[in-house]
Amino acid sequence: MIVREGAVEIETISSFEKGPGSVSPGFYNRLMEASRDFSVALLKTMKPGIALDSMAGTGIRGLRIAKETGWNVVLNDRDPRNTDIEKRNSALNSLEVEIMGEDYFCAVSSRKWDYIDVDPFGTPSGLLEAAIMNLKNNGIIGVTMTDTANLEGKSLDKGIRIYGSRSIHGIYSREISTRIFVKYVMERGASLGRAGKPLLAVRDGHFIRVFVKFRKGNKIADDSLGELRAAEVEGKAVGPLYMGKLYDTEVINKMEDFPFSENSRRLFANFRNEDLMFLFFSNSNDRREIKKSTIIEKLKEKSYKAGSTNFNEKGIKSNCDRDEYTKILKSL
Numbered sequence: 001m002i003v004r005e006g007a008v009e010i011e012t013i014s015s016f017e018k019g020p021g022s023v024s025p026g027f028y029n030r031l032m033e034a035s036r037d038f039s040v041a042l043l044k045t046m047k048p049g050i051a052l053d054s055m056a057g058t059g060i061r062g063l064r065i066a067k068e069t070g071w072n073v074v075l076n077d078r079d080p081r082n083t084d085i086e087k088r089n090s091a092l093n094s095l096e097v098e099i100m101g102e103d104y105f106c107a108v109s110s111r112k113w114d115y116i117d118v119d120p121f122g123t124p125s126g127l128l129e130a131a132i133m134n135l136k137n138n139g140i141i142g143v144t145m146t147d148t149a150n151l152e153g154k155s156l157d158k159g160i161r162i163y164g165s166r167s168i169h170g171i172y173s174r175e176i177s178t179r180i181f182v183k184y185v186m187e188r189g190a191s192l193g194r195a196g197k198p199l200l201a202v203r204d205g206h207f208i209r210v211f212v213k214f215r216k217g218n219k220i221a222d223d224s225l226g227e228l229r230a231a232e233v234e235g236k237a238v239g240p241l242y243m244g245k246l247y248d249t250e251v252i253n254k255m256e257d258f259p260f261s262e263n264s265r266r267l268f269a270n271f272r273n274e275d276l277m278f279l280f281f282s283n284s285n286d287r288r289e290i291k292k293s294t295i296i297e298k299l300k301e302k303s304y305k306a307g308s309t310n311f312n313e314k315g316i317k318s319n320c321d322r323d324e325y326t327k328i329l330k331s332l
Ligand SMILES: C[S@@+](CC[C@H](N)C(=O)[O-])C[C@H]1O[C@@H](n2cnc3c(N)ncnc32)[C@H](O)[C@@H]1O
Pocket: 027, 028, 029, 032, 036, 054, 055, 056, 057, 058, 059, 060, 061, 076, 077, 078, 079, 082, 102, 103, 104, 105, 119, 120, 121
């Protein structure tokens, strides 16, 4: 089957449009389009360098990067059935990219990279140090985790074991899980004397994807840990988690004109709101739900910044303080 995404067409053996699927070669997952859109859009904002798609599957992410951004791309997958598909997909798109059929660790350590994409099934636990060590200075990691249940679902104890932080159930879990995952990625860098700077984070469907830039230096690596802290949420201790800015404004500004898919455009529209505050306000007052757009409009009328969040359908982000927000809500 041939599918089209972004500027490429690719051959797949199996695909699905809804829900997590089987782990088979040539597998294409439409639900991860947003994750790929943001890799491509991000690299398009930067001076082209060399990128490794370390777990490439059909090669769709790396091929999109090659076609849509002008970066040099190397595709890698340890399954030879996938490397065959990657070869056919490169030819289908008239692209000449290097294709490796190595284990992840061999591929990442084969040279120094400006960008490494790490896209495993489940958790990237155990994979990130090798990638970070083989980045050039100021290189970027794009990494996915799909074991969100360990930070949001029934297995929070497993989340503590894997990610080293306590998460929480409930309306804030998607933001807490994202911030714990960012912390996890930054900590891996700090242990190697690299300071991580988050560029953007996506929480959608069953995955979290973050992009973090790493700069070498023990002192700045020490300083980067200052933003990894514990917090109290709904009377419970959570964390440690990343409490700093999740989005780099300059990068977001440059991504504005990217031809995003409809879902990615919806997610992108909220990126500017996410750093207005830690967590978000709810739209209900004494169990009375007020239309989100009415509240946002009122906040803006009072010269506050306000908008929706990707972390909760009913949540509102604003730079208004909590007391003032409660007053406004009561007045509606
Ligand atoms: C989630 S899929 C990648 C999907 C792909 N990046 C995309 O956007 O469609 C994970 C891939 O990693 C490959 N893989 C798993 N473990 C690996 C390892 N240790 N070294 C190299 N490839 C590996 C699998 O064969 C599989 O194709």
